[in-house]
Amino acid sequence: MxxxxxxxxxxxxxxxxxxxxxxxxxxxxxxxxxxxxxxxxxxxxxxxxxxxxxxxxxxxxxxxxxxxxxxxxxxxxxxxxxxxxxxxxxxxxxxxxxxxxxxxxxxxxxxxxxxxxxxxxxxxxxxxxxxxxxxxxxxxxxxxxxxxxxxxxxxxxxxxxxxxxxxxxxxxxxxxxxxxxxxTEMSPQPLTSGVKRRLVSVGRLSERKNQLALLQAYQELNDRNLELCFIGPWDEAYKKQLDDYIADHQLQGVHFTGGQEQPWASVTDQDICVFPSNMETFGLVYAEALLRGVPVILSDNPGHLSAYEYFQFGHVYPLGDKARLVAEIQRVMADFDQESEKAQAFAPKAKELYQPExxxxxxxxxxxxxxxxxxxxxxLGNIVTYNEERGRLARFEKRFYRFLNRVSAWLARKKQQNT
The missing domain is CATH 3.40.50.2000 (Glycogen Phosphorylase B;)
Structure with a gap:
């Protein structure tokens, strides 16, 4: 211990x-x-x-x-x-x-x-x-x-x-x-039943996470039967960029949930997770998607590649290549039932690989x-932690307690003299 x-x-x-x-x-x-x-x-x-x-x-x-x-x-x-x-x-x-x-x-x-x-x-x-x-x-x-x-x-x-x-x-x-x-730990609860096919991004909306690339791909797909859902809080300036893009291109079917205590509870069995991040160290949401049995598409930033190397599952596209991202989404959507079955079958394997021990x-x-x-x-321990204000306080405390000790000794002597 x-x-x-x-x-x-x-x-x-x-x-x-x-x-x-x-x-x-x-x-x-x-x-x-x-x-x-x-x-x-x-x-x-x-x-x-x-x-x-x-x-x-x-x-x-x-x-x-x-x-x-x-x-x-x-x-x-x-x-x-x-x-x-x-x-x-x-x-x-x-x-x-x-x-x-x-x-x-x-x-x-x-x-x-x-x-x-x-x-x-x-x-x-x-x-x-x-x-x-x-x-x-x-x-x-x-x-x-x-x-x-x-x-x-x-x-x-x-x-x-x-x-x-x-x-x-x-x-x-x-x-x-x-x-x-x-x-990261995932709830063992099964995915909720969805009524509509969706592209889903889980995580904070930010420049680093690069959700604008997914929004651009969604516009390119131009599929009215497909929704796009962003689950997570946001950086205000970046959220404005997304809102402006949606307004400028008159996009329908885009939803923002904001921060959620249990974000994966909002993901359904009809969803495809897409993670277009510019940079990750490993990619926790990618691991979470695998543990939940959701089909996943991710950019090839170094952190995502590290995670993909470990799990060997999912679909990787070149970061910044909108055409390839659109093509990967279309490929997964065209064969969604089989992709979903594969993801659900891989979830126990992902859990086995991904244990704290x-x-x-x-x-x-x-x-x-x-x-x-x-x-x-x-x-140099005493020097690097020395603070002038604390030093003055310590000196004051030392003088104060010395004074109290003297007063206490004087009172003790007076008491003894009186007896």
Whole structure:
């Protein structure tokens, strides 16, 4: 049994990294490990929703106030001054060190390459630290290419998502990388009966997910008997692009459900899932479609190809090739009954391949074999977590308690003299 602290990237379950590692934590908990989660503080309702899910598996969550949780040059707004953010980072490292000390934590795992506080806290406390990398070092995440030396120096093990990401990073790192596959759980309930053939996209509407490509293909199909349904929340600016396209081309039969607590409950046995994402790390919704037994068409971005390599099922088309996407949709629709039967027959095989014990095997094995670790950064522990304001407060408290002790001693002497 190990005592493990996970440092979470967002404190929400609206992203694949948080969903995937919840299931790793659940597995480790079932194996008898003691788990804690540290996450960035946000809004009360969001924190309650996040905590309630972890409460079900008896894992405490500690929310830490922060100016910025990710690296300075990582995606996200910069709040406050450079000095204020630096103080906030030091405060977070200090708080993580306190969690480690109070809970006798033996291992820290940072669930993204986008934060460094857990790695520094672990080094200062002279315990091992693991990195879990979900992001390709491209576009908004290209910034972390310059952090690889730090990641290697502060990571006793580095794990990357299986497939294209791990292959890409193995050429950049000098240390051997482990791999894992993000896991998501599906309801065992059968698909509901549908009354109309539909193309369905599950997931947040965003530039990255590229649902506009599906909308363009839908227009090209020009089939009045076919509906298009987008299931999931959206980025406002991107949703406007879709709305404008629908209005400009006078499209009928397009529906948006918005965010759903159980999005797959809205998918029926008459649906075809289409995922035209520009970039994925693995493609959780693709895995979910296979587990539900739904015919699926997906773009050939690196993450989708990694997942397809693992499952070997579905229809892949070249990203950005509208003609090929239209052709794949027409092919599946023309032979829908057989495609649906194949998908339903493959679902048990997908479930067998996709078990937490299998997809997280390397991480679990490494945890069981982990030995102690000391890194040079430990020599600067008090400096990197020192905060001037906390220092002033500590000095004031010290003087105050010294004063109280003197008063207490004086009162004791007076009492003795009076007796």
């Amino acid at each position: 190990k005592r493990i602290l996970f440092v979470a990237p967002s404190g929400t379950f609206d992203n694949g990294a948080e969903i995937a590692i919840f299931h790793l934590i659940h597995l480790l908990k079932q194996q008898g490990n003691h788990i804690l989660v540290a996450a960035p503080a946000s809004f009360s309702k969001i924190e309650q929703e996040y905590c309630s899910r972890y409460e079900k598996i008896d894992v405490p969550v500690f929310f830490l106030e922060r100016q910025k949780w990710w690296w300075e040059d990582a995606p996200g707004a910069l709040i406050g001054t450079v000095g204020e953010r630096a103080d906030s980072y030091r405060q977070n490292i200090h708080e993580l060190r306190e969690l480690i000390e109070k809970n006798q934590v033996e291992l820290v795992i940072t669930n993204t390459v986008n934060m460094f506080q857990g790695a520094v806290a672990a080094a200062c406390e002279e315990i091992p630290h693991y990195w879990l990398i979900h992001e390709f070092p491209e576009n908004e995440f290209a910034y972390y290419l310059d952090k690889i030396d730090f990641i290697q120096a502060t990571g006793d093990r580095v794990f990357a998502v299986y497939g294209k990401l791990a292959t890409c990073l193995s050429e950049l790192f000098e240390v051997e990388l482990g791999t894992f596959i993000p896991y 299998k997809v997280y095997h390397e991480i679990v094995q490494a945890i069981a074999q982990q030995s102690s670790s000391k890194k040079p950064l430990r020599h």
